[in-house]
Amino acid sequence: MPSERFLRPVSDVARPAESGLRATVEEFATIERAPCSAGEREAAHLIAHRLRMLGCEAAVEEEPAFDSYALPVGALAVLGAVAGAVGGRSRALGALGGGAAAVGLADEISYGRQLARRVVSRRRTACNVVAESGDRGARRTLVVMAHHDAAPSGAIFDQTLERWFVRRFPGVVERMTENPPLWWAALAGPALAGLGSATGSAGLRRTGAVMSAVTAAAMADIGSRRPVPGANDNLSGVAVLIALAEAFRARPVEGLRVILFSAGAEEALQEGARGFARRHFPRLPRERTWFLNLDTVGSGNLVMLDAEGPLRMEPYHAAFGDLVARCAKEQGVPLRRGLRSRNSTDGVVPNRHGYPTACVVSVDDDKLLPHYHLPTDLPEHVDYGCVADAALLSEAVARTLTADA
Numbered sequence: 001m002p003s004e005r006f007l008r009p010v011s012d013v014a015r016p017a018e019s020g021l022r023a024t025v026e027e028f029a030t031i032e033r034a035p036c037s038a039g040e041r042e043a044a045h046l047i048a049h050r051l052r053m054l055g056c057e058a059a060v061e062e063e064p065a066f067d068s069y070a071l072p073v074g075a076l077a078v079l080g081a082v083a084g085a086v087g088g089r090s091r092a093l094g095a096l097g098g099g100a101a102a103v104g105l106a107d108e109i110s111y112g113r114q115l116a117r118r119v120v121s122r123r124r125t126a127c128n129v130v131a132e133s134g135d136r137g138a139r140r141t142l143v144v145m146a147h148h149d150a151a152p153s154g155a156i157f158d159q160t161l162e163r164w165f166v167r168r169f170p171g172v173v174e175r176m177t178e179n180p181p182l183w184w185a186a187l188a189g190p191a192l193a194g195l196g197s198a199t200g201s202a203g204l205r206r207t208g209a210v211m212s213a214v215t216a217a218a219m220a221d222i223g224s225r226r227p228v229p230g231a232n233d234n235l236s237g238v239a240v241l242i243a244l245a246e247a248f249r250a251r252p253v254e255g256l257r258v259i260l261f262s263a264g265a266e267e268a269l270q271e272g273a274r275g276f277a278r279r280h281f282p283r284l285p286r287e288r289t290w291f292l293n294l295d296t297v298g299s300g301n302l303v304m305l306d307a308e309g310p311l312r313m314e315p316y317h318a319a320f321g322d323l324v325a326r327c328a329k330e331q332g333v334p335l336r337r338g339l340r341s342r343n344s345t346d347g348v349v350p351n352r353h354g355y356p357t358a359c360v361v362s363v364d365d366d367k368l369l370p371h372y373h374l375p376t377d378l379p380e381h382v383d384y385g386c387v388a389d390a391a392l393l394s395e396a397v398a399r400t401l402t403a404d405a
Helices: 018-029 038-053 070-086 091-109 115-120 160-168 170-175 182-199 202-223 231-250 271-283 318-331 348-352 384-401
Strands: 057-065 124-134 141-147 257-263 289-294 301-304 357-363
Touching (some): 018 231, 018 384, 038 124, 038 231, 070 115, 070 202, 091 115, 141 271, 160 170, 231 384, 271 348, 289 348, 301 318, 301 384, 318 357
Parallel strands (some): 141 289, 289 357
Antiparallel strands (some): 301 357
8 A cells, every 4th residue: 555655635536527427327327237138248339449449558357257146046045945844754955955055145145156146147248348457567557447248137126114213213224334234034945944843833934935936936037127227327437437538538647556346246245346356456556456347336425335245244545445435525525434235345355355445336315226137227317416526536546546556
């Protein structure tokens, strides 16, 4: 990390025009960009073309990937439901099936080996965009990450209950530092089915079977849906990448290599970012490389996550987080800290590999992601002032990292 004496305000940064950010989001929102789809590929090539026009060396890198979490999670949930059903006749089979389903689910949702998807899904191709800007011969590297694929919708993403809870218990919401662990409920179903089978508890076994069946139905619903427009999640991040390329062309960076990375298949649980890791991490020294992940940065209030993880919270790099927070303060960008996420973004990949990583997201005044995975995630619902702040902050981080190069 740069020493304290170099963490001075940088003056050669500029807030991008909101009109340009809006134009980027509106252009790509018309493309259906499901993970590993033809639309994702089309968007990737258009992004790479835009970045090349702005002076970057940009390429679309194809990586083997799976296109959804819905099928493997749904299959494991079905196994949990079946285990709960048969556990009354064969305690051993019920315990074995429920335990296997629970372990498989934990592996699937927490950036493990994800063995289930290798069994029930067909491998496809994710399209990543990797572009270089800044000082391409520099020893230091900053990777600014976003993703251009879009999620399918589903009834489970309806926010009616969440909005009611915010109105009914505003004090509780104000004190909350993380979102509810929804994946825990999916995992609890098979676990209870197995436990109830093993102990002979019909109540636990039946509860686990019902919870598993509900999860299976939710995954079937998600798997049947078309992708949402994904304007905020995550064309807002893509717009920042393009704004950064414009800024670095107008005001070149010396002493720092900047990789602008837009991942495919993030909505399949980080498939594109895993491909980037396999291809690029062996050539990126941990002591000279930083990752700044931008995901859904148009909700109104920027947040730098302290940690994230569906099952176990994994903290982000504190020192790099302090640098990002200092840059935000110097540039007058409101940036909230102290929140953690029970979801997962592409930031978990470099973070788990030991790179200094910061993850910047955004929430609305209710601490929710408005229109999250809903068909209403449209360009007109994006807060472009918030996106502009994310771009200004990202440029300031880059220029601060060059201060002692």
